[in-house]
Each structure stands twice: as C-alpha cells, then as structure tokens.
Amino acid sequence: MTPTRRRVIGALAAVAAFSLTAAQAQAQAVKVGIVGPFSGPFAHYGALFKAGAEAYLASQGGKLGGRDVEFIYRDTGGPNPGQTKSLVQELIVKDKVDYLGGFVFTPNALAVAPLIQQSQTPTVIFNAATSSITEKSEYFVRTSYTLWQVTAPLAQWAAKQNVKKVVTAVTDYGPGIDGETAFKSEFVRQGGTVVESIRMPIATTDFGPFVQRIKASGAQAVYTFLPGGPPNLGFIKAYNENGLAKAGVQFLGTAETDEFDLQKFGDASLGLTTAFHYSGAHDSPANRAFVEALKKRDANAVANYASVGAWDGMYVIHKMIEATGGRKDGAKAIAAAKALEWDSPRGPVRIDARTRHIVQDVYLRKVEKAGAALVNKEVQSFGPQTDHGLDK
Numbered sequence: 001m002t003p004t005r006r007r008v009i010g011a012l013a014a015v016a017a018f019s020l021t022a023a024q025a026q027a028q029a030v031k032v033g034i035v036g037p038f039s040g041p042f043a044h045y046g047a048l049f050k051a052g053a054e055a056y057l058a059s060q061g062g063k064l065g066g067r068d069v070e071f072i073y074r075d076t077g078g079p080n081p082g083q084t085k086s087l088v089q090e091l092i093v094k095d096k097v098d099y100l101g102g103f104v105f106t107p108n109a110l111a112v113a114p115l116i117q118q119s120q121t122p123t124v125i126f127n128a129a130t131s132s133i134t135e136k137s138e139y140f141v142r143t144s145y146t147l148w149q150v151t152a153p154l155a156q157w158a159a160k161q162n163v164k165k166v167v168t169a170v171t172d173y174g175p176g177i178d179g180e181t182a183f184k185s186e187f188v189r190q191g192g193t194v195v196e197s198i199r200m201p202i203a204t205t206d207f208g209p210f211v212q213r214i215k216a217s218g219a220q221a222v223y224t225f226l227p228g229g230p231p232n233l234g235f236i237k238a239y240n241e242n243g244l245a246k247a248g249v250q251f252l253g254t255a256e257t258d259e260f261d262l263q264k265f266g267d268a269s270l271g272l273t274t275a276f277h278y279s280g281a282h283d284s285p286a287n288r289a290f291v292e293a294l295k296k297r298d299a300n301a302v303a304n305y306a307s308v309g310a311w312d313g314m315y316v317i318h319k320m321i322e323a324t325g326g327r328k329d330g331a332k333a334i335a336a337a338k339a340l341e342w343d344s345p346r347g348p349v350r351i352d353a354r355t356r357h358i359v360q361d362v363y364l365r366k367v368e369k370a371g372a373a374l375v376n377k378e379v380q381s382f383g384p385q386t387d388h389g390l391d392k
Contacts, residue, residue, distance in 0.1 A: 029068040030326055032317060033091035034310075035084065035102040035112075036126075038075040042229050044260055044306075045104045046075065049126055051301040052310030053101065055293040056318075064314075065321035072097060076104075079173070079202065081111035088112040092119045098328055099124070099320065101313050104306075105227070106130040106174035113137040120330030122337070124316050126309040130174035131389025134356045139330055141337045141356045143312040144305065145277045147179035147225060148389030150254045152186045153362050153382035154275035158221060158252060159190030166192060166252070167219040169210055169235075171226050172199035178389060179225035179254065187223075195219050204231065207238035214249060215242055221250035228306070232256045233264060240268040257367050259304040262374045265367075269374060272367045277360045277385075278305050278346040279376040290345035303345070312344050312358070316351070348384075357387045 034053060038046035050073065057069055072095055074087040084103075091097045092115060100116070100123040103109040109128040113136035116123045125133060125142040134140045158166065168183055170176030176199065184194045196217050200210055214222045222244070226232050232255075239251060251272045259280040262269065280291070280303040287303070290311055294301040301307065316337050323336030334356070341350040347361045364380040 029070040030064065030099070030321055031070050031072060031095060031097040032099045032101060032314075033072045033074060033088070033095065033097040035074045035076060035087060035091070035100065035108070036104050037078050038073060040077045042078050042104060042227070044229060045127065046073070046102075048260070048302065048304065048306035049102050049310045051294055051298055052126075052307035053314050055290075055297045055301070055307075056311045056314035058297055059289075059293045060318065064318040065326055067321060067326040076108055079105040079107050081107045084108040085111045085115065088115050092121055097121065099317050099333075101310070101317065102126050103128045106133060109133050109140075110136060110174075113140070116140065122317075122320055122330050122333040124313040126313045127306055128175075130178050131357075131387050132174075135390070138356075139334055141316055141334065141351060143316055143358050144309040145360070146357065146387045146389055147175050147254065148182040149357075149360075149385050149387050150275050150277060150362050151179050151182040151223070151225075152388045153385060154223070154252060154254070154364075155183045155186035155192075156190060157275070157364060157380075157382070158223075159187060159192050163220045163250070164192055165195050165217075165219045166221045166223055167196045167198065167214045167217050168194055169198040169200065169214060169222055169224045171202050171204075171231065173202050175227075176200075176225045179223070182389065183223045200226075202227070205234060207231075207235045208242065211235070211238040211242045211244060215244055215247055219249060221252050223252045224256060225254060226256060228255055228258050228260065232258060232261050236265055236269065236272070245271075255305055257365070257376055259376065260302045260306075262367070262376070265374065267369075267374075269367045270369070274365050274376065275362055275382070276305065276365060276376070277362050278308050279363065279365055279378050280304055281370065281375040281377060282346060282363075283378075284343075284345070284347065286343045287345040308345050312342075312346075312349070315342060315344075316340060352386060355387055355390045357390065359384055359386050361385070 320333035338353040
C-alpha cells in the first residue's frame with residue numbers, strides 16, 4: 001500500500017469516526033434532574049413540578065432544541081438540606097445531568113449552591129423564594145418569585161387603603177423572614193405601623209394561639225406568609241374560626257390562597273386579598289394554552305404558581321439547550337438565559353441579567369366565585385416588579 005493510499009484511508013477512517021461520534025452525541029438525550037418533595041405533606045409540589053415540566057416538553061413535540069430530554073426525579077421529602085445535597089451530588093456525579101430544576105424550600109436550594117458552582121451546572125429554581133439564593137451561585141436562574149417582589153407592592157397598596165396598623169405573622173424560615181422584612185420596611189416607609197411581628201415554627205399545626213394574638217393586637221390587618229399545603233389550610237381555618245374577618249382584621253397574603261388548596265377553603269375564603277405574580281384565572285392566550293397543555297397531560301393537574309414555575313423553567317432550559325447545541329457548557333447556557341424575554345402564562349416576563357431572577361407583573365387578587373368554583377380574581381396590576389430584596 002502506497003503512503004498516499006494509507007493517508008487517504010486514514011483520513012476516511014477519521015471522518016467516519018467523527019461522524020459516528022457526532023451522531024452518538026446527537027442521539028444522546030439531554031438529562032434534566034428535577035428535585036423536589038414527591039412524598040410527605042408537601043408532595044403536591046413534586047407532582048406540580050412534574051406536570052409543568054412534562055406538559056412543556058409535550059407542547060414542544062417531545063424534543064427541546066432538536067434533542068430528546070430525559071427527566072430524572074429526586075425526592076427530598078420536604079425541607080431537608082442534608083438529603084437534598086446528597087441527591088444533587090448523585091445527580092451531578094453519577095447521573096451526569098446537564099441541567100437541574102425544581103427546589104421548593106430555600107434551605108434545600110442554599111445547601112446545593114456550592115455543588116452547583118463547582119460543577120457549573122445550570123440550575124433553574126422553580127419555587128424557592130428567598131432573595132439571596134441567586135447570589136450563592138452564578139449558575140442559579142429563578143422562574144418563580146421572591147417574597148420581596150410580591151410583598152413590597154402589597155404593603156404600598158395597604159397604606160393607600162388607609163390601613164395604619166398591621167401585624168405580620170410568618171413561618172420562621174428564610175422566605176417568611178424575607179416577607180416580614182419586606183412588608184415592614186415598605187409599610188413603615190409609607191407611614192404605617194407594624195404593631196407586632198410573629199414568627200411561627202415551620203412545624204406548626206395549631207395556629208389558634210397565634211391568631212388570637214393577632215386579634216388582640218388592635219391591628220387593622222395581618223400580613224402572613226406560610227409555605228404551601230397544610231399550613232395554608234390551618235392558618236386560614238384559624239383566621240375564620242376566631243372571627244378575625246368579622247372583627248375587621250383584613251387578611252393580606254401572597255400564595256396562601258393557592259389554587260391547589262383553594263376549593264378546600266370553601267366560601268369562608270371569599271374576599272381574601274393577596275398580591276402575587278400568577279393566578280390560574282389569568283386571562284391571556286398564553287395562559288389558556290398552558291392550562292390546556294396541563295390538562296392534556298393530566299386531567300387533575302392544577303395551574304398554579306408551582307406548575308407555571310416549572311413550565312417557564314423548562315422554557316429557560318429549552319433556550320439554554322438551543323444556545324449550546326445540546327452540549328454541556330454552563331457559562332454559555334447561563335449567558336443565554338440572561339438575555340431571555342418571553343410571553344409567559346403569567347404575562348410578559350424577562351430574566352434580569354444582573355440577578356438572574358425573573359422580572360414580572362404582580363397582581364392584586366381577591367378570592368371570588370366563578371360559577372361554582374373559587375378563583376383568585378386579578379383586580380389590579382402593579383406592573384413589572386424586580387426582586388426588591390436584591391435591589392436594596
């Protein structure tokens with residue numbers, strides 16, 4: 001065999017090997033690890049993350065950026081930083097995920113920040129709402145909300161309604177403290193007085209003693225924050241049973257009238273006032289398409305802040321996959337996420353390039369009847385809101 005012939009055969013072999021490698025890379029699915037509670041009292045969050053993520057993928061024909069996507073779910077069970085850290089380490093090292101999403105509780109998200117940073121794994125927060133989270137790793141992006149973002153406009157609104165005295169009553173962990181601080185600082189700045197600040201342990205099941213303190217305080221309103229699920233039901237039940245509404249103590253909240261629990265409250269929830277970034281009753285083509293996609297995947301799926309956080313989170317991951325051609329490139333993926341603007345089911349949104357947190361409209365909502373169902377009726381828009389906690 002002549003040297004020329006050997007060179008030609010070698011070149012052809014190299015081309016064939018390259019083509020095979022490229023084809024294998026193209027065929028390999030992008031792996032997305034989704035971390036949340038899929039068991040225990042907060043298991044509905046995991047189910048909602050799953051519904052939102054899978055509905056989004058189905059709406060795109062089962063591929064993102066021309067690539068198959070494999071979801072790998074991991075169950076934290078609840079607020080459990082140690083277990084969450086172990087699960088995420090396994091996803092990164094053993095499962096070799098390309099992206100991470102989910103995270104309900106702030107302590108869980110904070111626990112994994114060093115792993116995210118070291119591995120340069122783009123991670124989209126679907127829920128955890130403490131402002132400081134995105135500061136802990138440059139590979140965090142958030143498509144949910146923060147307590148500062150939804151609470152500051154609520155405090156401004158309350159002051160304009162001639163509410164002078166408020167009690168804050170929040171669950172004693174990161175988001176609750178953020179909510180308390182946000183409401184207090186903005187309400188006082190508007191000339192109001194916070195007569196008492198109550199922090200309730202995260203394991204609280206009997207809210208009666210706290211609600212009695214609120215009633216006895218002489219406040220005109222109570223601002224509250226609780227994690228979704230059983231705490232919401234327990235607090236609102238105590239609020240009604242202790243006659244706070246009849247005593248003239250107005251309820252001011254954020255996610256406490258969540259669509260997942262709303263029908264369980266019954267007519268006692270009518271008129272409850274919240275400020276939030278999403279309502280299942282939001283009137284827009286994008287929201288109707290979202291609700292339809294959810295129901296197509298699962299007739300029992302609920303359009304709420306957790307499922308829309310996952311839906312929009314997958315939009316961000318979709319665009320990162322497109323930007324990187326499906327290859328693992330954390331820096332390029334995050335750079336693409338910082339430039340995103342889109343029409344979400346909640347309204348027009350964008351990712352703040354500095355904070356990597358979503359900028360979105362916040363709405364004043366009141367619980368009303370729509371036929372036989374209870375809904376969070378958007379009665380006013382406060383316009384686009386940044387994360388006021390990171391703006392400080």
